Amino acid sequence: MTEHLSRDRLADYLAGLLDESENDELEAHLFSCPSCALESERLFALAAAIREAVPPVLTAERFETLSREGRIAEVNRMSPGQIAEVRFPPPDKVLVHRLGGSDLSRAGRVDVDLCDLRGDSLLRMEDVPFDAARGEVLLACQRHFAALFPHDGMFRLEVVTGDRREEASRYTVRHRL
Amino acid sequence: MELEAESEGELARRIAGGADDRPACEAELCRRFLNRARLYGLKHLRFDVTAAEDLSQQVIVVLLEALRAGRVEELERVDRFMLGTCRNVAHSMRRAQGRLDETRRRLSSELAGASTPPWELVESRRVEECLAALPPRESRLLLLLFQEGATAAEAAEKLGTTPGNVRVMHHRAIARLRECVGT
Numbered sequence: 001m002t003e004h005l006s007r008d009r010l011a012d013y014l015a016g017l018l019d020e021s022e023n024d025e026l027e028a029h030l031f032s033c034p035s036c037a038l039e040s041e042r043l044f045a046l047a048a049a050i051r052e053a054v055p056p057v058l059t060a061e062r063f064e065t066l067s068r069e070g071r072i073a074e075v076n077r078m079s080p081g082q083i084a085e086v087r088f089p090p091p092d093k094v095l096v097h098r099l100g101g102s103d104l105s106r107a108g109r110v111d112v113d114l115c116d117l118r119g120d121s122l123l124r125m126e127d128v129p130f131d132a133a134r135g136e137v138l139l140a141c142q143r144h145f146a147a148l149f150p151h152d153g154m155f156r157l158e159v160v161t162g163d164r165r166e167e168a169s170r171y172t173v174r175h176r177l
Numbered sequence: 178m179e180l181e182a183e184s185e186g187e188l189a190r191r192i193a194g195g196a197d198d199r200p201a202c203e204a205e206l207c208r209r210f211l212n213r214a215r216l217y218g219l220k221h222l223r224f225d226v227t228a229a230e231d232l233s234q235q236v237i238v239v240l241l242e243a244l245r246a247g248r249v250e251e252l253e254r255v256d257r258f259m260l261g262t263c264r265n266v267a268h269s270m271r272r273a274q275g276r277l278d279e280t281r282r283r284l285s286s287e288l289a290g291a292s293t294p295p296w297e298l299v300e301s302r303r304v305e306e307c308l309a310a311l312p313p314r315e316s317r318l319l320l321l322l323f324q325e326g327a328t329a330a331e332a333a334e335k336l337g338t339t340p341g342n343v344r345v346m347h348h349r350a351i352a353r354l355r356e357c358v359g360t
Contacts, residue, residue, distance in 0.1 A: 011351045014220065015322040017329055017344060030213060031256040031263075034185075037213045041295040042360040044216045046351070048296045049304035050323040051224040055316065056309055061325050127313035144302065 005029060005036045007043065014047040054094055057112060057128040058138040063096065066140075072096055080169035087176050088146050097139040102157050102169040104135045109160040110168075112137060116150050117172070123149070141175070151175040180205040186253035192244040193252060203244075207237050210259050212292050217263040219296070222270060224323075226296045232270060236262045299360050307357035315350035322347065 005026065012018050013026050030037050054066070066072050073093035076086050079101040089095040104110060110130040114123040130137045137157060152175070157168040180188065180201055188209075191202045214236045218229030239262050243249050249258050308316050314336055321327040321335060329340035336343070 007351070008348045011348060012344065015347060016326065017322070017347070027217065027260060028257070030216065031260040032254075034209060037216065040216065041212060042298050043351075043355075044219055045295045045298040046304065046354065046358065046360055047323060048219055048224045048226065049299050049301045050308065050319050050354075052301060053305045053308055053320070053324075055305070055320060059320070059325070062320070065324070125309075125313075127317075129317070 004033065005040065010040050010043050011047075014043065054140050054142060056140055057125055058096065058140050059129040060131060060138070063138050066094055066096075076173070078171045078173075080171065083172040083174070085174045085176065086141075088143050088151075089141065091143045093143075095141040097141060097155070097171070097173060098136060099139060099155060099157060099169070099171050100134060100136045102135040102137075102159075104130050104132045104137075104157075104159060104168065106161050107132060107159040107168075108162065110137060111158045111160060111165075112139070113156040113158060114149065115154045115156060117152055117154060119154070122153070146175065146177060151177075185209060185255050189244055189249060189252040189255040192241070193247055193249065195245075203241055206255075207241070208292055210240065210256075211237060212295055214259065214263055215294055215296075217260070218267065221263075221267040226294070228270060229296075230294065232263065232266050235266050239266070299358055303358050304354070307354050310357060311350060311353055315346060315353065318343065318346050319350050319354070 009018075009026065013023060018026065030040065054071075055062070058066070063072075071092070071094055073089035073095050074086065075096045075098055076084055077098045077100060078084055084097075086095060086097075107130065109127050112125045112128050113121050114125070115121050128137060139155065152173070154170055154172045156170045158165055159168045180198070183202075183205070185206065188202045188206045192199050192206065196202065211233055214233035215229050218232035219226070222228040222232060236259065240249075240255075240259060243258065243262075244252075244255075249255060251257065308319065311319070318332055318336060321332045327335070329343045333340045333343045336346075338346070
């Protein structure tokens with residue numbers, strides 16, 4: 001490989017989308033081409049940050065990984081209609097709101113609306129990961145959210161099936177520092 | 178300053194030949210290769226920055242010891258020696274899940290630190306914010322690929338699309354994320 005690496009090619013390499021011989025070829029180029037190595041540093045950094053990122057709604061797999069890494073400070077299990085009081089987690093940990101007991105069995109898609117206590121929407125998260133069998137959505141709360149959102153809030157789960165949208169459940173959480 | 182203009186092969190030759198400016202040549206070669214070894218470590222050690230740092234330091238020490246002892250045959254292609262050493266060290270680290278021992282860490286720390294580690298180039302919280310701001314399918318795709326190690330076929334199945342479209346979506350998502358993060 002003599003020509004310089006394209007960003008798309010490098011992104012595919014970092015995402016594991018190249019085969020072994022393509023990986024070998026790309027790595028040989030990276031080691032022999034100082035300008036490509038330098039250019040690629042930010043993309044590598046981005047890939048490392050994506051890998052470590054904690055999204056606001058977790059898949060079961062990500063939840064398991066965070067548990068294994070000891071990054072879960074607390075799991076707040078909630079049922080529909082419940083009001084819970086919790087503490088924000090330490091800066092390097094995650095508080096997980098386990099919003100269960102909803103009927104998500106027919107959901108084609110689930111949206112989560114974070115509202116203030118009056119019901120005004122603050123943040124809408126569409127098409128989030130959910131466990132249909134358990135009727136569960138896993139929300140990840142981090143310490144720095146304390147500076148971004150009101151500490152008392154409500155999560156509304158909405159089920160979207162075809163053209164139809166309906167509220168499945170709501171959960172109220174009061175966060176304390 | 179003048180060493181910056183020299184090729185990596187020339188620097189390797191001076192180190193191997195015991196030139197008067199060998200310490201400066203070693204520092205310059207270390208500066209040039211350190212981040213390349215860190216990048217390799219990131220990719221091959223599950224983006225674990227501590228392991229990537231360990232690998233890079235270990236590889237640099239192996240390189241300098243080999244050059245001093247005249248064990249690098251193709252000095253002009255010292256990059257190939259580096260890549261081969263990265264592969265060997267990553268392999269043994271994956272097998273042993275080991276860390277650099279203290280002696281090596283001390284020795285290498287005298288030579289390393291010549292450049293900013295690549296993982297410090299972006300702010301992780303900003304990446305989280307930007308991931309959350311992406312279209313949901315793009316954000317989900319990036320997490321599938323980078324966190325869950327999904328193949329293109331597996332990601333395609335989960336997102337109800339084709340492997341070819343996964344690549345297109347992936348390129349678009351990375352471009353959006355770069356723009357948002359400002360990197």
